[in-house]
Amino acid sequence: MGRSWNELVAGARLGRPRPLARLISRVEDREPGWEAAMKAIFPHTGAARVIGITGPPGAGKSSLTSCITSSLAARGHRVGIIAVDPTSPFSGGALLGDRLRMRAVATTPGVFIRSMATRGTLGGLCQGARDVARILAAAGHDMILLETVGVGQDEIEVVKAADLVVVVCVPGQGDSVQTLKAGIMEIADLFVVNKADREGAEVLVADIRSMQALTVVDSRDAAPVLETCALTGHGVDALVAALLAPGTPSRRAGADDATRVREEILTLLEREIARRVRQRGGGNGSLDDAVQRVCRGEIDPYSAAQAILSQLGLDQ
Numbered sequence: 001m002g003r004s005w006n007e008l009v010a011g012a013r014l015g016r017p018r019p020l021a022r023l024i025s026r027v028e029d030r031e032p033g034w035e036a037a038m039k040a041i042f043p044h045t046g047a048a049r050v051i052g053i054t055g056p057p058g059a060g061k062s063s064l065t066s067c068i069t070s071s072l073a074a075r076g077h078r079v080g081i082i083a084v085d086p087t088s089p090f091s092g093g094a095l096l097g098d099r100l101r102m103r104a105v106a107t108t109p110g111v112f113i114r115s116m117a118t119r120g121t122l123g124g125l126c127q128g129a130r131d132v133a134r135i136l137a138a139a140g141h142d143m144i145l146l147e148t149v150g151v152g153q154d155e156i157e158v159v160k161a162a163d164l165v166v167v168v169c170v171p172g173q174g175d176s177v178q179t180l181k182a183g184i185m186e187i188a189d190l191f192v193v194n195k196a197d198r199e200g201a202e203v204l205v206a207d208i209r210s211m212q213a214l215t216v217v218d219s220r221d222a223a224p225v226l227e228t229c230a231l232t233g234h235g236v237d238a239l240v241a242a243l244l245a246p247g248t249p250s251r252r253a254g255a256d257d258a259t260r261v262r263e264e265i266l267t268l269l270e271r272e273i274a275r276r277v278r279q280r281g282g283g284n285g286s287l288d289d290a291v292q293r294v295c296r297g298e299i300d301p302y303s304a305a306q307a308i309l310s311q312l313g314l315d316q
Helices: 003-013 017-028 034-044 061-074 097-101 123-138 153-161 175-181 201-215 236-244 257-284 286-295 301-311
Strands: 049-054 079-085 111-117 143-147 164-169 190-193 225-227
Touching: 003 017, 003 034, 003 123, 017 034, 017 111, 017 123, 034 123, 049 061, 049 153, 061 079, 061 143, 061 236, 079 123, 111 123, 123 143, 123 153, 123 257, 143 153, 164 236, 190 201, 190 236, 201 225, 225 236, 257 286, 257 301, 286 301
Parallel strands: 049 143, 049 164, 079 111, 079 143, 164 190, 190 225
Antiparallel strands: none
8 A cells, every 4th residue: 555545544543634535535536555545444443333314305314414413523422424415417526415504513523524426326335435434433433424315226225334224204295105115114223204393294203103014013123203303403312312322223124244244245346346347358359349249239248248257267
């Protein structure tokens, strides 16, 4: 690992914002040496708790994340925020909307906010979130909030990086419960009905509990449903207490450490194999040749893929 990487890792571990931000950027961009940097970071990442915060657009996730951060900081915690923003169609970077909405805590001592672009990738985003969370943990942040862009397949993927998942809902949006029916129920460890001062909040709470009754065999395993109002702070302390409760288990199937580590290793392997196929196949022309043969109708894509794997010695 080069000297500049060593300096960035050392600076990040001291909690210095500029080296920390630079280290995250270079790891996200997968600059040469990023793997060695993450290997150096990994032994110092075990103490943090990662909380995933997801839900439909307009649910007030950013405002709620800001309130949670203020409460945690007041209790002496160092908080890292990973805000997953939509990707700019021009630059490919994050649009930074969430970060702008969290200006109230941006200057709070011990708080570090990092925006991540979706970049149109699912599994890659999940791994990127894991990497950033580990870097923040090594920098001394013991609570890491991972806020996603909105409910969808990418959110279901990205919460694999979280120890606990909070699904935020809001009354007055007819698609909220429909979204829950689409599969988001299975990833929630905790439901939060935000903007609970609005009409329909009690109905939404009842709807969530009714849906749980249909999907959860034992009512004791149902995820708690809390009510908050981020604008007034109502219910935020109760939510933070639930997040900090010692030994709070994840209710998601397959959320144990061994399963998550297995998924991460497979993700890294898939990305590395794809990189090697592009590098080697592009270098010797076999990939381009396979593309042309498929276009001419001489072979099918499945045979082409198998042939390239065989050339790389990966067909067994």
